[in-house]
Amino acid sequence: MPGTRIQWQDEKFVVPDDPIIPFIEGDGIGPDIRRASKLVFDEAVSRTYGGSRQIVWREILAGEKAKDQTGEWLPQETLDALREFRIAIKGPLTTPVGGGIRSLNVSLRQLLDLYACVRPVRWLRGVPSPVTDPAALDVVIFRENIEDVYAGIEYEAGSAEADRLRDFLVDDLGASIREQSAIGVKPMSAFGSKRLVRKAIRYALARGRDSVTLVHKGNIMKFTEGAFRDWGYELAAEEFAADTISEAEHWKANPDGGPGDGRVIIKDRIADAMFQQVLLRPGEYAILATPNLNGDYLSDACAAQVGGLGLAPGANLGDGLALFEATHGTAPKYANQDKVNPSSVILSGVMMFEELGWEEAAGAIVAGLKGAIGARRVTYDLARQMPGATKVSTSAFADAVVDHIPTK
Ligand code: NAP
Numbered sequence: 001m002p003g004t005r006i007q008w009q010d011e012k013f014v015v016p017d018d019p020i021i022p023f024i025e026g027d028g029i030g031p032d033i034r035r036a037s038k039l040v041f042d043e044a045v046s047r048t049y050g051g052s053r054q055i056v057w058r059e060i061l062a063g064e065k066a067k068d069q070t071g072e073w074l075p076q077e078t079l080d081a082l083r084e085f086r087i088a089i090k091g092p093l094t095t096p097v098g099g100g101i102r103s104l105n106v107s108l109r110q111l112l113d114l115y116a117c118v119r120p121v122r123w124l125r126g127v128p129s130p131v132t133d134p135a136a137l138d139v140v141i142f143r144e145n146i147e148d149v150y151a152g153i154e155y156e157a158g159s160a161e162a163d164r165l166r167d168f169l170v171d172d173l174g175a176s177i178r179e180q181s182a183i184g185v186k187p188m189s190a191f192g193s194k195r196l197v198r199k200a201i202r203y204a205l206a207r208g209r210d211s212v213t214l215v216h217k218g219n220i221m222k223f224t225e226g227a228f229r230d231w232g233y234e235l236a237a238e239e240f241a242a243d244t245i246s247e248a249e250h251w252k253a254n255p256d257g258g259p260g261d262g263r264v265i266i267k268d269r270i271a272d273a274m275f276q277q278v279l280l281r282p283g284e285y286a287i288l289a290t291p292n293l294n295g296d297y298l299s300d301a302c303a304a305q306v307g308g309l310g311l312a313p314g315a316n317l318g319d320g321l322a323l324f325e326a327t328h329g330t331a332p333k334y335a336n337q338d339k340v341n342p343s344s345v346i347l348s349g350v351m352m353f354e355e356l357g358w359e360e361a362a363g364a365i366v367a368g369l370k371g372a373i374g375a376r377r378v379t380y381d382l383a384r385q386m387p388g389a390t391k392v393s394t395s396a397f398a399d400a401v402v403d404h405i406p407t408k
Helices: 030-049 064-070 076-085 104-111 160-172 190-206 225-239 247-253 271-280 292-305 343-356 359-374 394-403
Strands: 007-009 012-014 020-024 056-059 087-090 116-122 138-144 211-216 244-246 264-270 287-290 313-317 322-326
Touching: 020 030, 020 076, 030 343, 030 359, 030 394, 076 087, 087 343, 116 190, 116 292, 116 343, 138 190, 138 292, 190 211, 190 225, 190 264, 190 287, 211 225, 211 271, 211 292, 225 244, 225 264, 244 247, 247 264, 264 271, 271 292, 287 292, 313 343, 322 343, 343 359, 359 394
Parallel strands: 020 056, 020 087, 087 322, 138 287, 211 264, 211 287, 244 264
Antiparallel strands: 007 012, 116 138, 116 313, 313 322
């Protein structure tokens, strides 16, 4: 089947019944989790839509496989295909040491301007967790992906660049910086912050979530993190005035802490306090919008509360482009052993089906995963924390998921 391209019109994906979806298999454990997840995805679509819809997979190369076959880690053809077909899914990629490429994942985000890293965090019954009530946390983190200290603008201590920058900051701007310091730059713009918050609010509205919390460190970094908060509130007032309300206004209208009136409440929290909040008052949060560095830390901390990285899905979204991915790495010591947990990439697929608008297939996959975990047929990482569970291989886990996918 040749398949049809997904289009982007009026800021929405237009999805045919036979979309071409490129996939990057990934290095290390990539082939194992790709095989398992493909089986689950295809079975869910076939059982849900009975042949009226089908994904037409197209392999594109990146990482070690690309290097072996084409001599390049990230061929231009791959970037072109990601732009042309708009929605794709990838396994983990080895970060090549040396060779001028920082990280293939970072390169993909920067080159394709995938500015929002989206990580839903919710617990699946039966998954071992270190907290007493893991179900209470059900948040989606929108992390800005391009700016902040991750922009890669930093200079080594003692380098001519660092010294020159220090001289300028000290002599011209009156800053106090010790000699021989390394210097990093933290650029954050209204444009970059607002487009991230816009995506977060749109998501909250589309999915009926009741709040968006701006997570920042503005008490210390006033003109970067503090501005992120201000720009977030500004954007909500400018573009979503009818559908959002600030927490301050909400409290004024509900001094006794009553429920909202259906509008999305925009709140903000200082980043360090937020780490406490997700542990102590998780039920008060729905969507978290954060600058790059806070979001990186917070995503993994939240994932730990519901079972760890082996189960954490992720997506990198731009405007009209989406790349879904497992959040763990290539775990090279387990490569080709049919051993590891494919749930992270399977749940990333759930996010992909939601983006396609194929909600029924997404629901069927979640039902399959819940069924397999509920039946205590799990891979080694979960089995070692679940007394009495049956430890199964990657492929046997995929079979167990498929066994629990409902047939329409
Ligand atoms: P990693 O590959 O995530 O593996 C670290 C450990 O996490 C594994 O040893 C294993 O722990 C556990 N783990 C990871 N994936 C798992 C899965 N699917 N099922 C069960 N357990 C899983 O991290 P790393 O060793 O730091 O990185 C290896 C390579 O991956 C590096 O080249 C790194 O640059 C790259 N990387 C790529 C991505 C990406 O492509 N998005 C992300 C992160 C890292 P136990 O041994 O304790 O069971």
